[in-house]
Amino acid sequence: MSITPVTGVLGAEVRNVRLADLEDADLATFRAALCEHEVVVVRDQFISPSDQSTFSRRLGPSGETPFVVTMPDHPDIIKVVKEADEGAAFNFGGAWHSDFSFQPEPPSFTILAAVDVPPWGGDTVFTSMTAAWNALDAATRERLSTLTAVHTARDAYSRKMQPLHSGMRGMTIVCDDSANDEFRHPMVCRHPETGRTLLFFNRAYVRDVEGLEHDEAQALISFLHHHSTDARFTYRHRWLPGDVVIWDNRSTQHLAVNDYGGFRRELHRTTIAGSRPVPA
Ligand code: SIN
Numbered sequence: 001m002s003i004t005p006v007t008g009v010l011g012a013e014v015r016n017v018r019l020a021d022l023e024d025a026d027l028a029t030f031r032a033a034l035c036e037h038e039v040v041v042v043r044d045q046f047i048s049p050s051d052q053s054t055f056s057r058r059l060g061p062s063g064e065t066p067f068v069v070t071m072p073d074h075p076d077i078i079k080v081v082k083e084a085d086e087g088a089a090f091n092f093g094g095a096w097h098s099d100f101s102f103q104p105e106p107p108s109f110t111i112l113a114a115v116d117v118p119p120w121g122g123d124t125v126f127t128s129m130t131a132a133w134n135a136l137d138a139a140t141r142e143r144l145s146t147l148t149a150v151h152t153a154r155d156a157y158s159r160k161m162q163p164l165h166s167g168m169r170g171m172t173i174v175c176d177d178s179a180n181d182e183f184r185h186p187m188v189c190r191h192p193e194t195g196r197t198l199l200f201f202n203r204a205y206v207r208d209v210e211g212l213e214h215d216e217a218q219a220l221i222s223f224l225h226h227h228s229t230d231a232r233f234t235y236r237h238r239w240l241p242g243d244v245v246i247w248d249n250r251s252t253q254h255l256a257v258n259d260y261g262g263f264r265r266e267l268h269r270t271t272i273a274g275s276r277p278v279p280a
Contacts, residue, residue, distance in 0.1 A: 001026055003033045010128035010252065011235035012037035019244060020051040027058055034109065035193045039126045039235055039247045046242040047113050049074045049268060056111055056270040063100065063107040063271035067157040067179065068092075069172035071268075080112070080256075081170030081266040090164055092171055093256035096127070096229050097204035099249050099271055102151040104183055107249045108192075108274035112267050117239040121260030124245065125236045127253050129198045132228035133188065145280065147187040147220075149201060150208035153179040170266070184210060186279035191251055197280040199228055202253045228253065239267075250274060 002015045012033060019042060022030060034040045047055070053076055056062065062076040071077045080092050099107050112124070136144070155161070157179035165173035187209070189200040203225040209217040237245055247254060249271070 001029060003037070005037065006041065007235045009131045009233055009235070010038040010126060011041065011237075012039070013041045013043070015043070017042060019045055019055045020047060022055070022058070031059065031193075034246055035191070035248055035251075038128055038130065038251050039237070039245065041237060042244045042246075043240060044242045045113065045244045047244055049077055052111060052113050052244075052268055052270055053077065056272055059109055059111075060272040063273045064103065065271065066100070066103075067153070067173055067175060069174065076270050078269040079171065079266060080269050081116075082168070082260075082264070083170050084262055084264045086167075086169055088258055088261040090167060091256055091258040092168070092173075093124075093254070094258045095204045096225065096253045096255045097202045098129075098200075098253050100153075101185070101200070101202055101205045102153045102181070102183055105276050106185075106274050107271035109246055109272040110249050111244065111246045111270045111272075113269075114239050114241055114243040114267055116264050116266040117241060117243075118260035118263035118265050121257065121263070122265045123236050123238050123257045123259075125234055125255045125257060126247060127229050127233045128251065129200065129228060129253060130191075130196050130251050131233040132230075133197055133199045135233070136227070141188070144199070145188045147212075148184045148210040149187045149206040150182050150184055150210060151205045152182045152207050153205060155207060156204060182208075185277045188280045189250070189277045190280040191248075192275055192278065194251075196251070198251045199224065200250070200277050201225075201228060229255075250277070
């Protein structure tokens with residue numbers, strides 16, 4: 001196995017592996033690389049849904065998948081799909097987020113496997129929340145370390161959002177009132193495997209900050225969003241057939257770029273259960 005960084009900040013390409021046949025000894029190296037580089041790209045896998053499920057389980061138990069209807073034969077796999085004629089109005093994952101951060105124990109890792117990729121466009125962009133934390137000045141770090149973020153799926157999956165999702169032909173998303181639940185996580189966390197400090201934040205699901213007045217909370221959310229998604233912290237993945245990309249959901253945010261109208265895009269997504277975020 002060879003591991004080559006793809007930027008100076010996050011992301012690495014792992015070569016000479018077949019995920020479906022990874023030896024136990026290599027799995028530990030692979031997992032360490034994933035935590036270290038935060039996003040790992042493995043080309044030419046053409047992994048089947050069964051092999052993706054099996055490989056996912058080797059990283060940990062399946063995460064819970066609310067709101068999105070999964071594949072009938074593979075209840076742990078979301079088919080992320082936009083048909084060629086669906087236009088450019090809405091795409092799944094098209095706003096900066098980390099997966100299901102509104103859960104009490106958000107996923108540790110997400111695995112996305114290319115099934116049908118457009119000839120151009122449809123990239124996924126990742127940002128390192130470790131790098132975003134490291135770039136903050138001491139006073140801002142000190143302030144953020146005292147704060148608790150309020151995560152909720154309200155503005156993504158509550159009933160008012162159903163018309164947006166119902167416009168998708170390739171995916172079934174069922175909004176319900178549980179999306180209004182709130183869950184609080186520390187704004188600054190310690191990564192449970194690397195021990196590194198990171199910002200645990202994303203604007204899609206952090207909709208308030210405990211103890212702050214509304215305007216102050218919204219100003220902070222806006223600042224953190226713009227800071228953490230600055231181009232200098234990012235890696236942009238250009239999908240090729242057969243790619244598998246795995247990210248550490250605890251230390252990254254990501255965004256699916258919606259710029260491939262007229263082409264079909266299908267990827268298969270699994271999430272691995274995580275643990276409760278702990279303050280740094
Ligand atoms: C997601 O947010 O899980 C989907 C990302 C993508 O389709 O690139």
